[in-house]
Amino acid sequence: xxxxxxxxxxxxxxxxxxxxxxxxxxxxxxxxxxxxxxxxxxxxxxxxxxxxxxxxxxxxxxxxxxxxxxxxxxxxxxxxxxxxxxxxxxxxxxxxxxxxxxxxxxxxx
Amino acid sequence: xxxxxxxxxxxxxxxxxxxxxxxxxxxxxxxxxxxxxxxxxxxxxxxxxxxxxxxxxxxxxxxxxxxxxxxxxxxxxxxxxxxxxxxxxxxxxxxxxxxxxxxxxxxxxxx
Numbered sequence: 001x002x003x004x005x006x007x008x009x010x011x012x013x014x015x016x017x018x019x020x021x022x023x024x025x026x027x028x029x030x031x032x033x034x035x036x037x038x039x040x041x042x043x044x045x046x047x048x049x050x051x052x053x054x055x056x057x058x059x060x061x062x063x064x065x066x067x068x069x070x071x072x073x074x075x076x077x078x079x080x081x082x083x084x085x086x087x088x089x090x091x092x093x094x095x096x097x098x099x100x101x102x103x104x105x106x107x108x109x
Numbered sequence: 110x111x112x113x114x115x116x117x118x119x120x121x122x123x124x125x126x127x128x129x130x131x132x133x134x135x136x137x138x139x140x141x142x143x144x145x146x147x148x149x150x151x152x153x154x155x156x157x158x159x160x161x162x163x164x165x166x167x168x169x170x171x172x173x174x175x176x177x178x179x180x181x182x183x184x185x186x187x188x189x190x191x192x193x194x195x196x197x198x199x200x201x202x203x204x205x206x207x208x209x210x211x212x213x214x215x216x217x218x219x220x
Contacts, residue, residue, distance in 0.1 A: 043211030
């Protein structure tokens with residue numbers, strides 16, 4: 001079993017829809033939780049970062065962490081075609097990040 | 110990608126040859142990482158460095174070595190390239206080991 005599980009998709013939704021991306025994990029030692037966005041043929045870029053259970057908002061993006069269930073989510077409101085990318089969850093333990101497989105998301109105009 | 114460059118961007122090499130990929134940063138960050146990205150596997154850590162001449166293995170380190178003789182440079186060497194090492198390689202930097210900044214990647218093909 002992988003330490004971090006993420007549905008690879010692909011996920012395709014119409015413009016304006018609410019998108020929900022999810023990851024589960026098995027290692028209770030994970031301390032920090034992140035979401036990265038990766039455009040085609042580019043490096044991942046940090047989108048959201050949190051270290052506690054609960055919600056964190058940044059514009060149209062909300063990151064949610066539930067440590068008791070070992071489950072994290074990223075919500076995108078009012079999705080735009082420019083949000084089309086691969087989204088990777090990542091979790092930190094012992095100075096290292098462990099990544100999920102990434103979910104490929106397409107927002108259709 | 111501000112402050113971090115990878116070279117080369119693309120490389121084709123033959124099985125059995127040594128290959129070195131370079132990561133250069135101008136941010137003076139302490140931590141540097143090498144990941145490989147493959148379909149179905151996401152990003153997997155190869156090696157990382159927490160200071161000059163201080164390195165450690167990641168989950169997929171077999172067949173790879175690294176060196177960091179200066180803060181700004183982190184080299185990844187494939188001692189004898191194999192087809193299974195065909196991948197996209199990403200370097201990342203971090204000051205505190207938290208949020209990473211990634212380079213643009215090196216696309217390596219071993220034929």
